[in-house]
Amino acid sequence: MQMGKLATLVLLYVVSFCSMVGTGEVQLKTVLINCGTNSSFDVDGRRWVGDLAANNNLTLSSAAAADTTAALSRNTSLGPLYGSARIFTGGLNYTFQGVQGDYFVRLHLCPFTFDHYNANGSEFSVAANGLELLSQYSVPGDIATKNPDLLSSESNGSSYLIKEFFLSISSNELVIEFLPSKGSFGFINGLELVVSEDDLFAGAITKVGGNIVNLNLSGRGMETMYRLNVGGSQIKPSQDPDLWRTWEVDTSYMTNVDAGSQMKNDSNITYASSNDSSAAPLLVYETARTMSNTQVLEKRFNMSWKLAVDPGFEYLVRLHFCELLFGQPNQRNFRIYVNNRTAADNFDIYARAGGKNKAYHQDYLDAVSSNTLWIQLGPDTATGASGTDALLNGLEIYKLSRNGNLAYVGTFNSAENKTNNPKARVLLVGIGAGIGSVLILALVATVIFLLRKRRRSEIGSKNNAPGWRPLFLHGAILNTTTNAKEAAGTKKQNGSVASMRMGKRFTVAEIRAATKNFDEKMVIGVGGFGKVYRGKIEDGTLAAIKRAHPQSQQGLTEFETEIEMLSKLRHRHLVSMIGFCEEQNEMILVYEYMANGTLRSHLFGSALPPLSWRQRLEVCIGAARGLHYLHTGADRGIIHRDVKTTNILLDEKFVAKMSDFGLSKIGPALEHTHVSTAVKGSFGYLDPEYFRRQQLTQKSDVYSFGVVLFEVICARAVINPSLPKDQINLAEWALRWQRQRSLDTIIDPRLIGQYSSESMKKFGEIAEKCLADEGRSRPTMGEVLWHLEYVLQIHEAWSRANDKESSSLTVESLKDCQAGGAEERQNPLFTDPDLAISMRQRGKR
Incomplete structure (x- = not known):
């Protein structure tokens, strides 16, 4: 009986299947x-x-x-x-x-x-x-x-x-x-x-910078742009048997492969929910990339993937996660950036997936108007998590159709842009004419360039010395008779921007005489461009002489930028250029000599006497004045881009001056908020927002100056790999103490007893504001300067009060001794100098 029912069911199933085949269902x-x-x-x-x-x-x-x-x-x-x-x-x-x-x-x-x-x-x-x-x-x-x-x-x-x-x-x-x-x-x-039998792309999705929306693909399509196995090897279609997808290696898309180290976990991984089962094969979740602990010391920076895309479309970004290390929530919190905007902060994989070794994915939607889509993950240092390293297992990018179109042919090709429109044809003719004119002009310019190049080659062939040709001062008006000291800025009007290049043209013979034929004993510094010598020019003035290495191409662009900047800028707190030399295949710059060297050399790493708290405040104020002038002294301002303690020089009176303008950039035009440029600068001082977005602003200098402020009071290197992990980076370490209002715990011990708690408190608050993660939250250099001057006023008022109290104490002690007899003259204040010093210090406190 049971067998008969089973046969009937099988027959009904076969008939039903055949009928569906017949109807195409x-x-x-x-x-x-x-x-x-x-x-x-x-x-x-x-x-x-x-x-x-x-x-x-x-x-x-x-x-x-x-x-x-x-x-x-x-x-x-x-x-x-x-x-x-x-x-x-x-x-x-x-x-x-x-x-x-x-x-x-x-x-x-x-x-x-x-x-x-x-x-x-x-x-x-x-x-x-x-x-x-x-x-x-x-x-x-x-x-x-x-x-x-x-x-x-x-x-x-x-x-x-x-x-x-x-x-x-x-x-x-x-x-x-x-x-x-x-x-x-x-x-x-x-x-x-x-x-795809499961609802692979169904449900709610987070729009970057907006609300949660429903992803409705009815009538729309998507193109797979990228599918990456982050931190692992290539996954072939046969290893993804459900959907037969290829997962590529991510290394070629990373801006810095060393920013993320690979990790692998062989333990059993399961999907967080049934909805995740077809999102990716488990092989994707067995490997990951997490921020490096040793290769990359600056933990405020991110792992970044730079992906070429078609502009004018919306993109679905799918990130695959699996916590492979931590077994509790709030142990790994990080931020997610899509196209340089925050998509998520305080992102906790363990909490979202529901445990360790749970495969989970998160989707984001964003409209892209440029040719590049950035995906970046970095620490969220404000969360207080025990671990702030970011982690990622897989990455997918899908382009969504627009107006029934997924195609891109240089400009968006939609129904409203067809060329059979008469107006469109007129526009195309105009564009064609414009392009033709540009090509003609380009051809003429090319001919002129080649002729000039040929002429220069003929001139250069007379010189048999190997290496690069000098960087000529194009169209410059040079003052060859200016007195060297006057050019150095000692008699110049402070704060003015010269309208033409200034400086004395030195001969190679004069430079050799000044440096004793480039004697190695005269070297006071070395850079990528070459060496810096201490020299004495013909009138007896000491000078710093920077010589570009003839055999090296490194730093030539920066060298030319420095000529351009220093020939235009004059300010008491900017190092002045005396002149230059560009003969016999040499390119040499001559600067005013800064007798007390770099600020860093007076903070640590040398046997020089330490700077007092007042001196440090005055140096910071001087540097801030120089940067404020750079930011505001020209129409569009100038961004230094390499603010650090080795680029703050001190003259014989310890007046601080900014130096090294090789990386400087003219600020953005009025209609722009930033300058788009490749990331350059010094590790430990780099603005993390500039690093993420490659968008340079004056606030990038403010961030670097904030690091300088912490370096000034802590007197240690900004990056020190020999220290414990949480102390390697000065900015992060000092910022944590400052947020706890305990900055005096980590200051230079040589400052103890020299400052008031109020001045140190205000100083720390300024540095903290400079290191805000987003540029818009940082003060301007003008505001930083104002606050530093206020800190100096607090310190001077405290010093005057303590000096008056100490003076009063000493006078009263002397009167007592004079009024007494011989026994009074045995007062320990007279007989014990150490005790007297101790009393004065107690009075200051």
């Missing part, structure tokens, strides 16, 4: 098409079927008589799929039945040469159910822009490319249309459709 799980042939083959347990073979679910149609199949023996080394291709000179459609649902659609493309067809000249467009996937697409052109590490390449030069899209198909049919550009052709090696 069965959803196809995976479709693998080998294009341009009727042959089939198996790879990794999957069967690829020729597009000419009998297939009830696929219809192939073409509007071109020249539709061709090709046997590509040259590509067989890449696998059987790339040994054939379908070539089309007219419209070509692949129609699939029974594909309702969510699918990954992959186009397999491999350039080739066959008969008179050369794939290097192919160009075509692709659409899926009306959604434009590719427009005027060139496979070799796309391969040329990709990182070679991401492509499979053989010794014969063959490389292939896979374009992957995610489509939510509402109908029961998928039509993939191929259309070559006019006068060209297109090709396709393979088509792959893989169903």
Whole structure:
């Protein structure tokens, strides 16, 4: 009886299945098409079927008589799929039945040469159910822009490319249309459709800088831009058997690979929930990248991935996490930045995933207007977590369609921008004319440049000395008769910006005489450009002479920038340029000599006497005045970009002057908030916001100056790897003590007894404000200067009060002694000098 019921159920199931097949209602799980042939083959347990073979679910149609199949023996080394291709000179459609649902659609493309067809000249467009996937697409052109590490390449030069899209198909049919550009052709090696049965991209998603929204892909599509296995090796499709995805290595996309070290955990990893099971294979979560503890000492910086994208689209950013180390919440908290904006702070993987070794993913949505998408993870030092290192296991980037379009061809190609519009044609003609004019001007400029270069080469050939040619002062008006001391700034108007370059032109003979023929005993410093000598020029004035190394290209740009800056700037708290030398293949700058060297040398690392608290305040005020002048003394201001204690020099009267303007940049124009530039500066002083965004502002100098303030009171190096982990970085270490209002615990012991608690309190507050994580929260240099002057006033008032009290104590003691007899004269204040000193110190306290 039971057997009869079972047979009936099986029969009903078979009949139902057959009827669904007849009506096309069965959803196809995976479709693998080998294009341009009727042959089939198996790879990794999957069967690829020729597009000419009998297939009830696929219809192939073409509007071109020249539709061709090709046997590509040259590509067989890449696998059987790339040994054939379908070539089309007219419209070509692949129609699939029974594909309702969510699918990954992959186009397999491999350039080739066959008969008179050369794939290097192919160009075509692709659409899926009306959604434009590719427009005027060139496979070799796309391969040329990709990182070679991401492509499979053989010794014969063959490389292939896979374009992957995610489509939510509402109908029961998928039509993939191929259309070559006019006068060209297109090709396709393979088509792959893989169903995504779970709601892989369903539900709420966090919009960067906004609210949580629902991701609705109905009528939209996505293109897979990147899929990275962070901290691990490449994962092949066969290792991701559910969706057959390729996970690439992330190292080639990191701005600094050493910023994140790899880690691996062999323990059993499980998914945090059933919704995560198809997000990524468990192999992704077994490896990770976490911020380095030894390679990168500056823990305020981030692990950064720089990814090239198409502007004008929204992007889905999927981050994969799995806590592999900590077994409790609030032990690893960090921040997530997407496109230089905070996407999440106080991010705790353990708390979000529900435990250790739990695979979890987080999605973010952001609109991108530039060609670059930044993903950055870094410590959230404000959380108080025991560990603030960031961690990431995997990264995916998807481009979302816009107005029925996923294609990008230089400018966004939407329905409203078609060139059959008369106005558009007029615009294109105007653009063409403009481009033509620019090309003509460029040609003329090139000819002039080549002629000038030839002339310079002829002049340079007279000098047989090897090395670089000098950096000429282009269009400069040079004062060759200015007295050296006057040029040094001793008689110049402070605070004025010269409208032309100033300085004396020295001969090489004069420089050699001043430095005793570049005697090594005269060297007082060495940089990437060369050496700095102490010298005495012809009128007996001491000078610092910077000589660029003739055989080195390092620092030449910075050298020229310094000439440009110092020839325009004059201020009491900026080092002045006396002159220059640019003959006999030399490039030399001559500065005023700063008798007391660098500020750092008076803080630590030398046998020099320590600076008093008053001297340190005056030095900081002087440096702040110099920076304030840089920021405000010109129309757009100047950003120093390398503020540190070795670039603050002290003259014979300990007057502080800013030096080394080789990295300086002109500030942003009025309509801009920053200067976009590569990150340069000194480790330990770098503004973390500038490091993350590569956007330089005057507040970057403020941050560096805040580090200088802490260095001044702590008298230690800003980075010291020999110290315990939490003390390596001075800025972080001092900031923690300052936030606890216990900064006096870590100050230079030589300052004890020299300052009032109120002045130290205010000083620490200024430094803390300078080190705010975001530039907009930091004060200007003018505000910093005002507060430092206030601290000095507090200190001077305290000093006067203590001096008066000490003086009163001494006078009263003398009166007592004089009024008494011989016994009174035995007062310990007279007989014990140590006690007298102790009394005075007690009075100061």
